[in-house]
Amino acid sequence: MNKEIVEAVKNIKSAILKSQSQIALNGNRIQLSLYFGIGKYISENTRNNYWGTGAIENISSQLQKEMPGLRGFSTTNLKNMRTFFEEWNNELNRQSVTDDLQQSESEKISSELLVQTKKIEMHEFLSISFTHHIEIITKTKSFEERKFYIHQTFVQHWDSRTLKLKIKNDLFNNQHLIPNNFEKTISDDSQSIRAIHMFKDEYLLDFMNTEELTARFGDVNERVVENEIVANIRKFILTFGKDFSFISNQYRIEICGEEEFIDLLFFNRELNCLVAVELKMGKFKTAYLGQLNGYLQVLDDTVRKTHENQSIGIILCQDAKKDFVEYAIRDYTKPIGVATYKTLDEMPEKYRKVLPDLSEMRKLLGGEQK
Numbered sequence: 001m002n003k004e005i006v007e008a009v010k011n012i013k014s015a016i017l018k019s020q021s022q023i024a025l026n027g028n029r030i031q032l033s034l035y036f037g038i039g040k041y042i043s044e045n046t047r048n049n050y051w052g053t054g055a056i057e058n059i060s061s062q063l064q065k066e067m068p069g070l071r072g073f074s075t076t077n078l079k080n081m082r083t084f085f086e087e088w089n090n091e092l093n094r095q096s097v098t099d100d101l102q103q104s105e106s107e108k109i110s111s112e113l114l115v116q117t118k119k120i121e122m123h124e125f126l127s128i129s130f131t132h133h134i135e136i137i138t139k140t141k142s143f144e145e146r147k148f149y150i151h152q153t154f155v156q157h158w159d160s161r162t163l164k165l166k167i168k169n170d171l172f173n174n175q176h177l178i179p180n181n182f183e184k185t186i187s188d189d190s191q192s193i194r195a196i197h198m199f200k201d202e203y204l205l206d207f208m209n210t211e212e213l214t215a216r217f218g219d220v221n222e223r224v225v226e227n228e229i230v231a232n233i234r235k236f237i238l239t240f241g242k243d244f245s246f247i248s249n250q251y252r253i254e255i256c257g258e259e260e261f262i263d264l265l266f267f268n269r270e271l272n273c274l275v276a277v278e279l280k281m282g283k284f285k286t287a288y289l290g291q292l293n294g295y296l297q298v299l300d301d302t303v304r305k306t307h308e309n310q311s312i313g314i315i316l317c318q319d320a321k322k323d324f325v326e327y328a329i330r331d332y333t334k335p336i337g338v339a340t341y342k343t344l345d346e347m348p349e350k351y352r353k354v355l356p357d358l359s360e361m362r363k364l365l366g367g368e369q370k
Contacts, residue, residue: 004055008045016073035130042085056075056079119143125150148171177199182196195335199339226250250263275311275314276296276312278295280316280317283318284315284324284325293313318340
């Protein structure tokens with residue numbers, strides 16, 4: 001074994017030993033900083049071929065011999081540490097823990113801690129495992145995408161399997177999906193993913209003009225909106241998504257001698273479940289969640305067939321703050337999503353200009369009632 005490899009093993013081994021006692025106290029921060037330092041050390045000595053061919057394999061093998069039972073320093077993991085350093089080197093700030101200018105090589109490896117940077121929330125970065133980080137940097141390209149998955153892993157407490165599934169389903173490029181609690185309330189992962197992708201966070205009901213409805217009916221309430229949707233149910237289903245079948249509006253359910261009425265009830269063939277939609281004027285309110293959760297309970301107990309999946313509820317309102325909805329919805333036991341809708345008169349002017357007026361639209365759509 002050449003002297004460069006012997007020296008490299010000695011330096012990495014020393015850095016590992018120094019860091020192990022600190023890892024118990026500082027967890028991921030020390031571990032990730034160590035891996036970053038080792039990655040830097042390996043990168044600087046392999047990219048210029050200073051160590052020669054097969055160096056990383058030899059270093060890993062020798063570390064195992066000198067430190068029996070050592071885990072996490074296989075050839076693959078050492079290469080991952082190099083990737084970890086090279087991918088994040090230009091984005092992260094580092095701070096030396098010593099002022100000694102005459103550091104040994106092993107001290108250089110373990111003497112830097114990753115610290116806060118304006119580019120990324122470091123408490124989130126340092127809270128997720130090295131396994132998560134490698135999954136993110138090897139499966140994504142842009143900084144914004146990586147930042148997104150780090151944040152979601154931290155907030156949602158994703159394990160590595162869940163993270164892998166989210167990246168595979170390209171969650172980053174589907175951020176405009178409906179805020180929901182499907183992951184927590186639908187036990188089957190594939191069904192949960194399908195449900196998340198089935199619904200959007202906003203729907204354009206361009207067949208409906210509230211200015212005209214006000215002229216026709218005076219006060220526009222939820223029942224007026226519901227009736228307008230029912231009158232245009234084909235177009236609503238096309239807007240809502242694929243594989244929906246309309247069952248009824250004001251669908252009656254009864255439990256313990258009490259009756260309730262669901263605004264709109266659908267069945268979705270792909271999800272194989274009932275979908276209850278509650279229409280609300282104005283802003284989202286937390287009270288809507290309890291009401292819909294109760295409706296779903298009754299649907300599952302009295303209406304759902306044995307071969308069907310559990311029912312899903314959608315609140316369709318005019319305004320909702322996504323972060324507030326996600327906070328309010330998280331502890332409910334039934335699958336619920338909250339979406340917003342815009343009508344024709346709420347469309348941006350540049351889009352309204354390219355559409356014919358309402359009378360012309362009716363003619364184009366088959367001479368609907370004037």
